[in-house]
Amino acid sequence: MAAKIIDGKAIAAEVNEETRRRVEALRAAGRIPGLAVVLVGDDPASQVYVNAKAKKCAELGIHSDKRVLPADATMEQVLELIGELNRDPRIDGILVQSPPPPQIDEEKVIAAIDPAKDVDCFSERNVGKLLIGKEDGFRPCTPWGVMLLLEKSGIDPAGKHAVVIGRSNIVGKPMAALLMQKAKGANATVTVVHSGTPDIARFTRDADILIAAIGKPEFVRGDMIKPGAAVIDVGINRTPNPAGGRDKLVGDVKFDEAVEVAGAVTPVPGGVGPMTIAVLMSNAVTACERRK
Numbered sequence: 001m002a003a004k005i006i007d008g009k010a011i012a013a014e015v016n017e018e019t020r021r022r023v024e025a026l027r028a029a030g031r032i033p034g035l036a037v038v039l040v041g042d043d044p045a046s047q048v049y050v051n052a053k054a055k056k057c058a059e060l061g062i063h064s065d066k067r068v069l070p071a072d073a074t075m076e077q078v079l080e081l082i083g084e085l086n087r088d089p090r091i092d093g094i095l096v097q098s099p100p101p102p103q104i105d106e107e108k109v110i111a112a113i114d115p116a117k118d119v120d121c122f123s124e125r126n127v128g129k130l131l132i133g134k135e136d137g138f139r140p141c142t143p144w145g146v147m148l149l150l151e152k153s154g155i156d157p158a159g160k161h162a163v164v165i166g167r168s169n170i171v172g173k174p175m176a177a178l179l180m181q182k183a184k185g186a187n188a189t190v191t192v193v194h195s196g197t198p199d200i201a202r203f204t205r206d207a208d209i210l211i212a213a214i215g216k217p218e219f220v221r222g223d224m225i226k227p228g229a230a231v232i233d234v235g236i237n238r239t240p241n242p243a244g245g246r247d248k249l250v251g252d253v254k255f256d257e258a259v260e261v262a263g264a265v266t267p268v269p270g271g272v273g274p275m276t277i278a279v280l281m282s283n284a285v286t287a288c289e290r291r292k
Contacts (some may be wrong), residue, residue, distance in 0.1 A: 003262040012274035033288035034063040041071035093119035093284035119283035143175040145275025157188035163207035171213040212252035222257030
């Protein structure tokens, strides 16, 4: 029996509708949530992501402030812009599109963002709050999007063995923290595997919940999946289209094999991606509610 396909677009629409209602309540009280997106350079993929965020802001009634600096911008220019946005009362959330050009120290840029406006949950303060289970920070966009996908698909992590493939600061590490969190009720037993783990499949075959965030196209094959497991594919990889034309988007999971083994699986595109933007919008509104 083929796996259930988890529809990230439909679940993201639910989250966005709740965000829209919160925005309406804030507007009724005379406050408009504001999100600033900073783009350094003219990378085409980054421009697509930034424009998608601006479009979603417009749909939800959030003020969007798109700031573009040239590819040869200096650290001083970027930090000056961050300081301006930190002081701007119209702006509740700030994010800097990643990756920036090589002359820009991304760690220093993240550290310069006011933690109260760090809607990506990248700052040391917000990451620390996440790890100790405090509720007054922000929830990281992609990992929290995964948690919502599980919750709204009826998949309870409590008592389950969750395996996370990948140890990045953006997905792997915070994902593991959220899954094992007692305060938020996840209560999973978590294993993290990565590029330095011998025989990754030995661990993935034991996973009730498998989250792939390793950045390798179709890395997870069907024989690496426990029958009936929930498989969440965080990867977005562009691969040449054998038929020619535009590159093909694939995840970190070989979808047509996974769907024959898993109990539930997310597609790429249309799975985790829409949830990441939905949580970003929700975080921006949360920042506005707190400042109000």
